[in-house]
Amino acid sequence: MKALHALSILSVLALTGCAQSGPFLPTSGPDRASVLGNAALATGPTETTASLPYVLVPLTQPLVSLLQTKDQPPSFDQSAAEQPVSETLIGIGDTVVVTIFESGAGGLFIPPDAGSRSGNFVTLPGQQVDRQGNISIPYGGTIRAQGRTTIQVQRAIEARLANRALEPQVVVTLTDRQSSTVSVLGEVNKAERLPLDAGGERLLSAIARAGGPKYPSYESMVTVQRRGRVVHALLGEIAQNPSQNIALRPGDVVYISREPRYFTTLGAMGQTNSVEQINRRFPFDSVNLSMVDAVARAGGLTDDRANPRAVFLYRFEKRETLQAAGLAVPPNAPEDVPTVYLVDFLNPSVFFMASKFPIRDGDLIYTSNAPATELSKFLSLLSPGTGSIASVRSGLF
Numbered sequence: 001m002k003a004l005h006a007l008s009i010l011s012v013l014a015l016t017g018c019a020q021s022g023p024f025l026p027t028s029g030p031d032r033a034s035v036l037g038n039a040a041l042a043t044g045p046t047e048t049t050a051s052l053p054y055v056l057v058p059l060t061q062p063l064v065s066l067l068q069t070k071d072q073p074p075s076f077d078q079s080a081a082e083q084p085v086s087e088t089l090i091g092i093g094d095t096v097v098v099t100i101f102e103s104g105a106g107g108l109f110i111p112p113d114a115g116s117r118s119g120n121f122v123t124l125p126g127q128q129v130d131r132q133g134n135i136s137i138p139y140g141g142t143i144r145a146q147g148r149t150t151i152q153v154q155r156a157i158e159a160r161l162a163n164r165a166l167e168p169q170v171v172v173t174l175t176d177r178q179s180s181t182v183s184v185l186g187e188v189n190k191a192e193r194l195p196l197d198a199g200g201e202r203l204l205s206a207i208a209r210a211g212g213p214k215y216p217s218y219e220s221m222v223t224v225q226r227r228g229r230v231v232h233a234l235l236g237e238i239a240q241n242p243s244q245n246i247a248l249r250p251g252d253v254v255y256i257s258r259e260p261r262y263f264t265t266l267g268a269m270g271q272t273n274s275v276e277q278i279n280r281r282f283p284f285d286s287v288n289l290s291m292v293d294a295v296a297r298a299g300g301l302t303d304d305r306a307n308p309r310a311v312f313l314y315r316f317e318k319r320e321t322l323q324a325a326g327l328a329v330p331p332n333a334p335e336d337v338p339t340v341y342l343v344d345f346l347n348p349s350v351f352f353m354a355s356k357f358p359i360r361d362g363d364l365i366y367t368s369n370a371p372a373t374e375l376s377k378f379l380s381l382l383s384p385g386t387g388s389i390a391s392v393r394s395g396l397f
Contacts, residue, residue, distance in 0.1 A: 029267050031368045032310035035340060041327060054338035055322060055329070063325050064353045070321055071358035075233045075244055076224075088198045090145045090153065091179025091250070092133055098124045098157065099171040107166035108139060126175055139164055150174055174198065182248050184210035186256035187220065201248045203238060207256070218287045219260045225253040236287035260284065261361035263294050268306035269367045270299030284361070291343065291354040294365060301345065301367055308345035310368035315339055315360060 036042070040053030057063065090096065101121040106112040109122040127135055133146025135153075140160035145153050150172040161168040177195040185191040189211030197205070203222070207213065213220045217236035224231050226249060235256070238244040248254075261284040270280070282297050291313065295301070301308055317339035322329045329337060341357075344350055 029366055029368065031371075032307060035310070035312055035342075035368070039340065041329065052338055054340055055317070055327065056340050056342060057322070057325065057327065058342045058344070059350060059353055059357065061353055064356050066321070066325055067358055068356060070318075071360060075237045075241070076231050076246055087149060088174070088180070088196075088200075089147055089149060090129060090174060091177075092129050092131060092146055093178035094129050094145075094174060094180070095126050095176035095178070096129065096135060096145065096150075096153070097126045097173045097175055098135070098137065099173070100124070100157070100161070100165070101169040101171075102165050103167035108161065108164050108168075110166075129179075137161070180250040182206055182250070182252045182254060184254045184256075186223075187214045187258050188212065188256050189214060196248060196250060202245045203248060203254065204245050206248055206254060207235075213256050215258045218284055219258050221257050221259040223255040223257065224248075225255070226251070234287060240287065263289070263359050263361070263363045263365065265294070265298040265365045265367075267367040268302045268369050269295070269365065270302070284359075289359040291357040291359055291365070292351065293355075294359045294363075295354075298365070305369050307368045307370040311343040311345055312366045312368070313341040313343065313357075314364040314366065315341075315362065 030038075036056065038054075039056030042056035099121055100109055102108065102110045104110070104120065110120050124138070129135055129145045133144060134142045135145045137143055137157050137160065140157055143153060143156050143160065148156075153172045154170040157170045157172070158168050161170075177198075180196045181193050182196060182201070183191075183193045184206050188207065192210050194201075194206060194209055203224070207222075213235060217239055218234065220235035222233050222235050222238060224246070233244055262281050263284070265280045265282070280298070282294070285297070286293075295311075301311070316336040319329055319333050319335050319337050322337055322339065343354060343357075345354075
């Protein structure tokens with residue numbers, strides 16, 4: 001009689017649930033069958049009933065290898081990374097100091113009674129390069145300085161003085177580089193306009209001279225403006241990849257902004273009895289983050305609820321990436337295709353794949369409930385009318 005009574009209650013409640021517009025049992029999201037059944041494109045036949053078509057892709061080793069080559073942190077393109085350190089050229093507004101040596105006393109600049117002098121040279125007062133790009137040398141006239149190196153200006157002065165001074169030798173020193181500066185600002189400890197080092201300046205060196213970033217490298221985005229062009233790279237990627245430490249040019253503007261990246265988890269994941277797990281939106285804590293890292297940060301799959309075969313990662317994937325993975329994506333599909341990656345954690349080898357599967361900013365990881373969880377919920381609803389779940393079980397078995 002107990003068995004018949006319990007089965008009658010189960011039948012009535014099941015029929016009642018079928019008659020409702022929504023699920024009878026409480027749930028935190030779609031189950032495995034719902035996700036599989038509503039994929040617009042999958043490796044197997046599916047029935048498309050979703051309002052927003054999406055692609056279902058099981059996680060495989062070739063797919064992980066493909067995504068590893070495409071999912072790189074924001075970085076400078078090849079053209080910016082390959083530019084060499086620029087040669088130091090004199091510009092308008094720069095200050096130069098000219099020192100002229102002669103081979104002996106009695107020349108143009110060294111008087112005959114030069115015995116008390118410390119040397120056979122004369123240092124001219126520092127002078128700024130004028131708006132026309134010139135400097136002035138006594139007995140040498142106007143010398144073109146803009147766009148030249150210090151060595152080229154030295155030779156030009158020596159040529160002008162060759163017939164007037166005694167075997168003149170010239171040393172030109174650039175003391176203040178107003179024309180060759182870069183600005184480093186934003187989330188740095190000391191925003192500054194810096195003169196470029198004469199030996200060449202690279203990006204990390206300029207950031208260091210500005211006091212370094214205020215926030216961790218994996219949250220600091222570096223933007224470089226150069227002659228109307230803008231390029232971006234993650235500071236952590238610049239630090240790890242020497243080719244990303246690009247050479248700076250006069251007039252460059254370097255801006256550091258804090259741009260933390262996040263991923264979100266839903267469903268049967270995390271320790272629900274922990275206050276720390278209430279927030280399901282997690283910031284990245286490194287430059288690169290794998291799916292294993294993300295699941296671990298979220299507290300892992302819950303032992304009493306999760307279906308380890310039904311872990312899904314939602315993201316918008318590039319159409320060309322899906323085509324490169326061998327999926328027959330229609331040519332008229334949008335550039336960013338709604339995509340669901342299926343991860344079966346009951347397969348031991350999947351752990352190795354997931355440890356290499358890169359997580360992106362904005363990814364959503366959803367873990368479906370196990371079928372037994374739904375039964376447990378159903379039985380818990382029967383407990384008020386039957387005394388306890390144990391009594392229902394004893395009546396059924």
